[in-house]
Amino acid sequence: MLWKVFMHHSSMIFLGLCSGSGVFYSLACLKTGSCYFIEWELISINSCCVSMTLILDWMSLMFLGFVSFISSMVLYYSGEYMSGDENMNRFMYLVLGFVMSMWFLIISPNLISILLGWDGLGLVSYALVIYYQNEKSSAAGMLTALSNRIGDVAILIGISMMFIYGGWNFLFYVGDMKDSINKEILTGLVVLAAMTKSAQIPFSAWLPAAMAAPTPVSALVHSSTLVTAGVYLLIRFSPALESTISQSILLLLSGLTMFMAGLGANFEYDLKKIIALSTLSQLGVMVSILALGFSDLAFFHLLSHALFKALLFMCAGTIIHSVKEFQDIRAMGSLIYQMPLVGIFMNLANLALCGAPFLAGFYSKDMILEVAFMSSINFISFMLYFLATGLTVCYTLRLIYYSLSGDFNLGSLFNVGGEAKIMVNPMFGLGLGAIFGGAFLSWIIFPQPYMICMSMGFKTLALSVSILGGLTGYLLNMGSVNYSLNSLYFHKMTVFSGSMWFMPFLSTFGVSKLFLQSGMKYQGIGDMGWSEYYGGQGIYYMISSWSSKLQILQDSSLKVYMLSFLLWLMVLFFLVL
Template structure:
């Protein structure tokens, strides 16, 4: 099975390098290719498959394939001993192919095929371990994403007004048309569900029930980035009201996820909430009118987030599937190489200068400082950036630098040679990828002219966030809490402002309560008494009455004859 994983990994890596070099050529020469494939031609009707190849789609496919090749190679050891490893690898390949179809589609029908393919395969991967927790998480994921699928279906129906589903031809010229406004609203709704923005955020941490290699793939470059990519493609048809709504929801998602990650103790859920925070950042900067900058952060984020999950998988693997960070600590002593990679990817996430995340994140914050934006949104941006470094420091404190709280007899060590090679393939891009991409994607650099205080504001909030993360960690080690032992406040924040309950119990309880009421008082109550039971009693009474006539027919006939004779006698005499 390792050989199959290696073959898939090499094939994906080859195509990744080829697509990157092709995308570089397209970027330099400013090329865009539309490829029309005539699938079926019957009389005067034909079904044509349209593919869009430009530098953006080629770069994105290259990154998806590169991360997928590393993840598949990593999975060969992480999932070693799994009886269904063949099925797992095939599901991952289907997942990647669905994402490919979505990326190169300028047509809403083929986008729906890739979109639904992602939803179906993600459900199969989330329920992979087949227990109660993964089943409920998979159902929450599937049902949340169905809202977006319905929105895409409705936008397909509205696109019939234009005579073609190739949306890319109508974005600018039909911008002020009522139908295009409605289609753009539906596309934003679909993107909010797939990228887990408020109010659809609860499925993203729940999807951590999937195996860690799946989480690495989902949270870096495939499932959650599909919504962001769709918003970038449809950006030209959005009006100002829709962009403001997107900005508002993106900012609050970023803030909510950053705050929740500071009170979470599950290692994978902390990283999942950090993904949610970065997705909010991407949506916000796209809503401010910078889709290329959002795409730049999308690519750099994919690199260090994939590595972050792979390092977390190594730790969980060595700690006998323990994911609680309170049991970890002193990992740098036992797993020095894994912790080095973990630290680098965490610092890249925080925006450490000259790592991959710095080039996109710092530029985004400076563009926000330069934008015409209200003070509330401005502070939400910078507070969320500080919270990012806060939960990063807290995570490093509990896992790498704190005291070991695991079993005294353990076998924690860097022994996964294949997993290490998979992670080492990503570390160079985490360090150098941001600078290389910034030189390639922006031939003319952004000119940012800010006062000294605003220029240093990013550094100030990051340092303040780091101090806050260290302070919160010290309080939690001392069996205290930031809210002085108020468990309800901590649970409220770690549960993302009770959003999982709002997404599940809030929707399920009224329906189940009304169903129980109907069943108890109507279906088995008055409807039963006045309806079926009453009808049954009447039919039984009438049939038994008629049965007496049929059984005593001769007696009744003679008696009726006698009555008739008596009647005649009295009538005539």
């Protein structure tokens, strides 16, 4: 036990020091405008240097500081959450490996060296998703690994495409890439890789499935590490995205992603999956504003969202621990009376997620919506932003009603309360981040304010939609708990909306039906059929048969000599004639 306590305390202290150092040096780089670039040449091919490259500028150092801070809180929280696990130090090492992979990805401006963090995230995330070693975890881990593998292949093809630019340090080339077919292909590959990592449509199914991992892992994955890797890569590549086909496709798909995730969360009853779908919706917001050309706003929302989303997952983990390991929100209710402190933090994180005024989410999300409404977007994109904003508040108030303030739905034997000190202490740090983080970041990243000129209707649109969505979510669910299930009257629409537009089905059974079964047939016809007959096995049988015949000739049999003598006589006879 002493080793376990030492492990999570020492990890928290180490990552806390890294966090403080990262933020301090980031502020120094912002003030002086400096940037440190470290390169180690490994091999040179046709004047192209394959090198290990690191960049330490204000953006990478600030992101590294935030990742370290959230990771330190999560590891400290894990000391109590995973205390009953026999392999707790293995879990801690896996999480530390996960954080190290994210560090490598953040500070790598080179498309080759970035693979060290990119593939590391994919590998360790698979090990963490299958941590509980049951059938559900195994299926979720395989879906996660294979979905991310598509992005890995896209990165590898992108490395070969960048060979024509004379190097792989993409920060030197993205601003000066000429409009050509090579630029379109390269940006398309990077966008594909980012879409798989950040779970945009049609690769969204793995993100809720990854909830099979322990809750501290979910807090880390969905706040600042795995799902944000794709957004961070797109932020670095953003100058090359301008006026490309990929930019338009990305805007449409990200808008559909945030609408689909918001709609699905309103039909979901699994506590962790609701929060996962809210992450998916916020990722859609980041990618969509990035596709409009505002990469600094996407980075701003990336950091502020990480603070309150990690807090939200910590509160969810504490609640799940307290209510006999249930995750169904229908088996909760009135938890604010039994767990007041966790309820306060959960409401704080939810309000920050909705963009309540002067919390962390307000500064980034409100600015994103105003800039998007001021941009030259079409009506479809505008409506997707409009609906996604309302749906966010709708499912948030629904979650609050079912779990914290609604009717008491726990069983007759319950033991809720006794909030563990080790699990609550990290919430204070993230709670302060959820309150002051947005203002702090807005002062640092945008010292000169944006000039946004809008009419009164557009200016108050985000707030109006949020209030309308919140009222809708709360009132609809007040009438649905313990009363007739009105959703059964719209069963088909409910199933379609609640199943993420059948995306998990298409990503698993659809892919296996389309590729794996047809691949089995082609294997039977090709690999195990004609190619075997005329290939390896055919040559083997031919050589074997000739070898057996040669062996007969070498056995010195009298019959063979007599037969060969008669054959020679017949040949001579025909030659004489």
